[in-house]
Amino acid sequence: MTTPPTDFNDRMLSLGLARVSEAAALASALLIGHGDEKAADQAAVNAMRDQLNKLDIQGVVVIGEGERDEAPMLYIGEEVGTGQGPAVDIALDPLEGTTLTAKDMPNALTVIAMGPRGSMLHAPDVYMDKLAIGPGYPEGLVSLEQSPSERVRLLAAAKNCTTSDITVCILERPRHEDLIREIRETGAAIRLITDGDVAGAMHVAEETTGIDMYMGAGGAPEGVLAAAALKCMGGQMWGRLMFRNDDERARAAKAGIEDLDRIYALDDMVTEHVIFAATGVTDGSILPGIKREVGYLTAETILMRSKTGSVRRMRYRNPIRFSPQPRYAPTS
Numbered sequence: 001m002t003t004p005p006t007d008f009n010d011r012m013l014s015l016g017l018a019r020v021s022e023a024a025a026l027a028s029a030l031l032i033g034h035g036d037e038k039a040a041d042q043a044a045v046n047a048m049r050d051q052l053n054k055l056d057i058q059g060v061v062v063i064g065e066g067e068r069d070e071a072p073m074l075y076i077g078e079e080v081g082t083g084q085g086p087a088v089d090i091a092l093d094p095l096e097g098t099t100l101t102a103k104d105m106p107n108a109l110t111v112i113a114m115g116p117r118g119s120m121l122h123a124p125d126v127y128m129d130k131l132a133i134g135p136g137y138p139e140g141l142v143s144l145e146q147s148p149s150e151r152v153r154l155l156a157a158a159k160n161c162t163t164s165d166i167t168v169c170i171l172e173r174p175r176h177e178d179l180i181r182e183i184r185e186t187g188a189a190i191r192l193i194t195d196g197d198v199a200g201a202m203h204v205a206e207e208t209t210g211i212d213m214y215m216g217a218g219g220a221p222e223g224v225l226a227a228a229a230l231k232c233m234g235g236q237m238w239g240r241l242m243f244r245n246d247d248e249r250a251r252a253a254k255a256g257i258e259d260l261d262r263i264y265a266l267d268d269m270v271t272e273h274v275i276f277a278a279t280g281v282t283d284g285s286i287l288p289g290i291k292r293e294v295g296y297l298t299a300e301t302i303l304m305r306s307k308t309g310s311v312r313r314m315r316y317r318n319p320i321r322f323s324p325q326p327r328y329a330p331t332s
Contacts (some may be wrong), residue, residue, distance in 0.1 A: 008086045008116040010275045016055045017277045017309060018303045019113055019164050022316050024048040024094045024110035025279035025299050029290040033104035036119045044094035044110055046071045049080065052090070059083035059114075062122050063221040076122075076151075087117040091225050097196045100282055107196045107284035112226035115274035121264060124251035127242040128220035130197070133213050134204040135234030144238050144263050148179055148215060152162035152186045156215055163187045169200045170216045175181055179216060188211050199286055201226035205233035209285045210257050217242055227269035232304035233311065237266040263308040 027047035031040035045065060052059060059081040074080075074094060081088075090112065095101060097108030113120070129273065131144050137158050142151040156163045164187035170176055172192040179211045180190055191211060193200050198216035203211035223239045228239050240263045245247050252260060262268075279301040280287030291298040296317055305313045 007274075008088060010114075010273060010307055013055065013057070013086075013088075013114060014275045014277075014303055014305055017112060017275055018279075018301050018314060020048055020051040020055070021110045021112050021277040022299050022301055022318075023051040024112075025281050025290060025301075026297055026318055028095050028101055028108075028110070028281055029292075029299075032101055032290070033107075035102050037098040041095045041098045048092065048094045048110070048112070049073050052080040053082070055081050056085035057114075058083055058085065058087040058117075059090050060088070060117070061092065062089045062120050063093075063224050065094070066125060066286070076081055088114050089117055089120045090298050091120050091221070091228060093222065093225060095281065096138075096198050096222070096225075097281070104282060105194065106282055106289075107193065107286075108277050108281035109196065109199055109278045109284065109287065110281060111198050111229075111276075111278045113225055113270075113274050113276045115228070115270065119270060119272035119274065120228070121268075121269040122255045122257075123220035123224045123254040124241070124248070124257065126220050126248045126251060127217045127244070128223040128239045129217050129242055130201065130223050130226070130228060130237070130239050131213070131215055132204050132226065132237040133235060134200045134207075137236065139236070141236070142213075144240055148182045149186045151213065151215070152188045154181060155173040156188075159212070164189075166212045167191055167210055168213045168215055169193060169203050169211045170214075171195075171197055171200065171218055173216075176216050183215070184197050194330075198222050198225045198229065199284060201237065202229045202233065202278075202286055203217045205230055205235045206286060207316065224269050227266045228274050228276050228306075229278070229304070230266055231270045231274060232306040232309070234267075234309070237269070239264045239269060270306075273305070275306075276304045278302050283320050323332055 024044040099107035203209040282289040
C-alpha cells in the first residue's frame with residue numbers, strides 16, 4: 001500500500017484545487033441573477049467543502065467564512081480533507097461577490113489558495129489598507145507610507161509616462177472619497193469597482209485589464225488571498241491592518257497578531273510557495289462567467305503555481321445531471 005506524501009506537492013494538488021474552485025462556481029451558477037445573496041453563497045460553500053474533503057490533505061482553513069460561531073461551514077480553523085497527505089493552509093472565498101452574483105453583475109469569482117502549513121498570514125476579519133502594483137518594477141518603488149499622489153507620480157516615472165496615463169482601481173465606498181479626490185488631482189484615471197477586491201488587486205498583474213495600481217481599504221482576509229494570487233502572477237503588494245474598536249483589536253490578538261501597526265509585504269502575508277485557483281461566476285475582466293447551454297454548464301478557471309510561475313486557463317464543460325431549479329430555497 002502506497003503511503004500518501006507528507007510534503008506539499010503543489011504540482012499534484014493543483015488540479016484538485018481547480019476542481020474545488022470549479023465546483024463552487026457551478027453550484028452558484030443557477031443562483032445568478034436571482035437576488036438571493038445568501039443562497040448563492042451557501043451553494044458555493046457546500047460545493048467547495050464537499051470537494052475539499054475529497055483531497056488527500058490535512059487541511060486547515062486559515063482564511064474562511066468567519067469565526068466558528070459565525071459560519072456554518074468553512075470557518076476559520078475548520079479541518080478539511082481526508083486527513084491523509086500533506087499538512088496545508090487554505091485561504092478561500094467560496095463566492096467573492098455574492099451581491100454581484102445575486103444581481104448578475106461582473107467580476108464574481110470563486111477563489112481558493114493553498115500552501116504548506118504556516119505559510120499564510122492568519123488575518124483577522126478586519127479592514128486592511130492595501131496597495132498593489134504589477135510585475136517588472138524596482139522593489140519598494142511605492143509604499144503605504146507614501147501619500148496616494150506620490151505613489152501615482154513614482155509609478156508614472158517608472159513607466160516613463162505621465163500621471164494621466166495611470167489607472168488606479170479602488171473599491172467604491174464612502175471611506176475612499178478623500179483617496180479618490182487626491183488621485184484624480186494628479187490627473188490619473190480611476191476604475192471604481194462595487195465589490196470583489198481580490199479580483200481588483202489581481203488586475204494589476206494582467207496587462208489586458210489596463211489597471212496599473214490598486215489602492216484602498218478592504219477586508220484583510222481578501223488581502224491574503226490577493227497576495228497569494230500576486231505571488232503566482234508577479235507583482236508587489238503591501239497591507240496594513242486597520243482597527244475601528246477594541247473588539248477588532250481583540251480579534252487580531254486571537255489570530256496571533258502582536259504588532260498592530262505592522263506593514264506586511266507580499267512575502268510576509270504568503271511566506272512560501274502556493275497554488276491558487278479562481279473560477280469565473282459572472283463575466284469579468286479576468287475570467288468569463290459560467291455559460292449555459294442546453295444540458296451543459298461551461299466554466300473557465302485560472303490555475304497558478306508560484307513555484308514555477310505557471311498560469312493555466314482551463315475550460316470545463318460540465319453535463320447538467322440535476323434539476324435546473326435552484327436547490328436552495330430563497331431566504332426571507
